[in-house]
Every structure is written in C-alpha cells, then in structure tokens.
Amino acid sequence: MPLPSINPADYDHQLAAKVAAFKADFAGFGLPEPLVHASAPLHYRLRAEFRMWHEGDRVDYAMFDSDDPKTPVIIQDFPAVAAPIAQAMPVLRERLMASEPLKRKIFQVDFLATLSGRLMICLVYHRPLDEAWEAAARELATAMDAQIIGRSRKQKIVVGQDWLLEEFELDGRLLRYQQIEGSFTQPNGGVNRQMLGWACHQVEGAGGDLLELYCGNGNFTMALAPRFGRVLATEVSKSSVKAAHYNLEANGVGNVTMVRMSSDEISDALAGGREYKRMQGVDLPGYDFSTLFVDPPRMGLDDATVALARRFPNILYISCNPQTLHANVAALADTHEIRAAAVFDQFPYTHHLECGLLLTRRPEA
Numbered sequence: 001m002p003l004p005s006i007n008p009a010d011y012d013h014q015l016a017a018k019v020a021a022f023k024a025d026f027a028g029f030g031l032p033e034p035l036v037h038a039s040a041p042l043h044y045r046l047r048a049e050f051r052m053w054h055e056g057d058r059v060d061y062a063m064f065d066s067d068d069p070k071t072p073v074i075i076q077d078f079p080a081v082a083a084p085i086a087q088a089m090p091v092l093r094e095r096l097m098a099s100e101p102l103k104r105k106i107f108q109v110d111f112l113a114t115l116s117g118r119l120m121i122c123l124v125y126h127r128p129l130d131e132a133w134e135a136a137a138r139e140l141a142t143a144m145d146a147q148i149i150g151r152s153r154k155q156k157i158v159v160g161q162d163w164l165l166e167e168f169e170l171d172g173r174l175l176r177y178q179q180i181e182g183s184f185t186q187p188n189g190g191v192n193r194q195m196l197g198w199a200c201h202q203v204e205g206a207g208g209d210l211l212e213l214y215c216g217n218g219n220f221t222m223a224l225a226p227r228f229g230r231v232l233a234t235e236v237s238k239s240s241v242k243a244a245h246y247n248l249e250a251n252g253v254g255n256v257t258m259v260r261m262s263s264d265e266i267s268d269a270l271a272g273g274r275e276y277k278r279m280q281g282v283d284l285p286g287y288d289f290s291t292l293f294v295d296p297p298r299m300g301l302d303d304a305t306v307a308l309a310r311r312f313p314n315i316l317y318i319s320c321n322p323q324t325l326h327a328n329v330a331a332l333a334d335t336h337e338i339r340a341a342a343v344f345d346q347f348p349y350t351h352h353l354e355c356g357l358l359l360t361r362r363p364e365a
C-alpha cells in the first residue's frame, strides 16, 4: 500500500469523497442516508508495526512504500499512532541504540496500545534471544512501563504478560477487554467505540436471541449481549476465543455461549448438517434467534453463511470491505432490504472504509 500522507487539513474532504463513493455503490439497493462516524484526525491508531533500519550505529523506524518497496522511508514520528505509542517511539529508539543486546539484529517493532493508556511492545529479531537479551528487556519493561515480548524464529519470550487490558465506557457501562498479542483487535479505538454504540442502537427492541459470527475477543459481544435473551457467539481463532471467555467473566456477562467454530461449520450445524463435538451441550433448537450479527474479514460471507443469514429477521453487518459487502447484499436482496446504514472511518487518509448495515427481512419474503 502507498504510505498515507497524513494532513488533517485534507481529512474532511477525503472522508466526504469516500462516503460519496459508498453511497453511489449502494444506491441501487435503496441505501438510506448513512450516519457518518469520523475518526480523530491524528493519533487514532492503537496498533502499528515498523521495520527497524540499521545504518552504522544508528537504528531507525522505517516504512516502505509499495510504489518503491526497496527504499526505506525513515520515520521520526508517525502522527497516526495513538498517544502511548507516539510517546514511546523516541524513548524506545534511544534505549535500543544504547543497548547492544536489544539492538543487535532487531528487525521489526510492533506496538499495541489501548484507550486506557496501556502499552505492549513486541521486538522481532533475526537471531536467537539469550539471557543477556532477557535481562535488558526486563529493564526496558520497567523503564517504559510496558509489556515487552521478544520474538525470533521459533522463539517467544514474554516479559510481564502477552496481553493488555482495554477499558472504556459505553452507554454508562465500563467495558473491559483482554487483548492478546498477535490476535485481532480493532485498530482505531475511538471509531471502534462509535461502531459499538451504533450497533447497540440498531438492535434496540429486537428481542429474542442473537447469533454472532466472527466475534474475535468479544468486542461487540460484550456490548450487545445485555440487549438479548441469549447469545451464541462463534469465532475460529483459539487465542481470540480464550480472550473472549476472559472478557465474559471480566464484564459479568452471563448469557453468552462461546464456541470455537468457523463460519461454515456453524452454518452447517444450524442447517442440520453433521454433529460437532464442540457443540455438545449447546441447545441449538432452544434458541429463538431474532438477529444475526456478522463482522467478517475482508473476504466477506461465504455462500453457506449467506444461506444461513437468509433465515434471520435482522442481519447486522459490519464490513471492512464495501466490495464484498456489496456482493453479499446483492445475494440477499430478494429476502432482505437495507433498513439503516453507517460508515466508520477506521482508516483515515486511505481509501479503506468500514461500514455497517442493518438488513431486515422483506415483509413479502
């Protein structure tokens, strides 16, 4: 991807252009006017990865432009990153340069921060990590008040813990989320809160039970669960399901059954397909589903999941790829119409746009 040029003076204009393109793409489906959720124009990213570039004694953060992928672009600061990362970047660089064990053959640095101000730094190396590295990393963790992880081929050393606790307020509730290193988390924390608020508003009064696919660490689950009788939530990633269990406990949410299943497996199980061991003890016929909530990866919903979605009165769909969303909405158009729409600018200064649709079953379907 070409490197974004981050200029707040361009922000409103760029977002307006993305929204106009989205409206034009979906006009054929009778798209209602979307609610537009803007990002903070600076310091919005809670995740960032940088290559580390060695030149003599120096080591610098670097990024690469897809138009010129061999030339490093040295980064002094990166205004997209959230405050805890922005503050940590120069301090970390100084400390790496001052410590041979930390600096030697460092290849990449991955930052993860939370709205609650916590920070994790993963240092990636092209050499095995030894005791000298671990001792230096312990000092670094204390000095920077951060969780430090060292990675190299077939090696992962955790100094402290390999997860952060995110905490923020939503509709008068304090929500807590364990975020495990390497697992999916929403990159733009401020926009994520807006997505959660919009999603909660859409299901107000839906009643019945909720089926959620692609639930990750339960980002939406924790917010939506109190609005339903019961929730069946599924996700394929082991570490995300582990975090989701932690998060149910941490948020005192007691009406969710969480199962590690891919979307095509749960679609098969609900269509009366084969028996799944992981579904043992789950009373599938006992659910009274009113709503399906999906937040799939960029490829959107597969055919089996579209067929499953067709059976639901309400489909709430968060998408990071308007193209696959378009194809899925077209496939559902004979049974469902768009009732509400929103855009969420997770990725300012890029052409990417996250969007949300509430689809309801047509009266005649």
Ligand SMILES: C[S@@+](CC[C@H](N)C(=O)[O-])C[C@H]1O[C@@H](n2cnc3c(N)ncnc32)[C@H](O)[C@@H]1O
Residues within 6 Å of the ligand: 184, 185, 186, 213, 214, 215, 216, 217, 218, 219, 220, 234, 235, 236, 237, 240, 261, 262, 263, 264, 295, 296, 297, 320
């Ligand atoms: C866009 S993320 C959304 C996660 C979560 N809803 C959130 O807000 O953090 C998509 C999630 O789908 C999961 N996933 C990818 N392919 C899947 C599949 N075939 N079946 C179920 N989950 C899948 C990923 O592990 C990831 O957690």
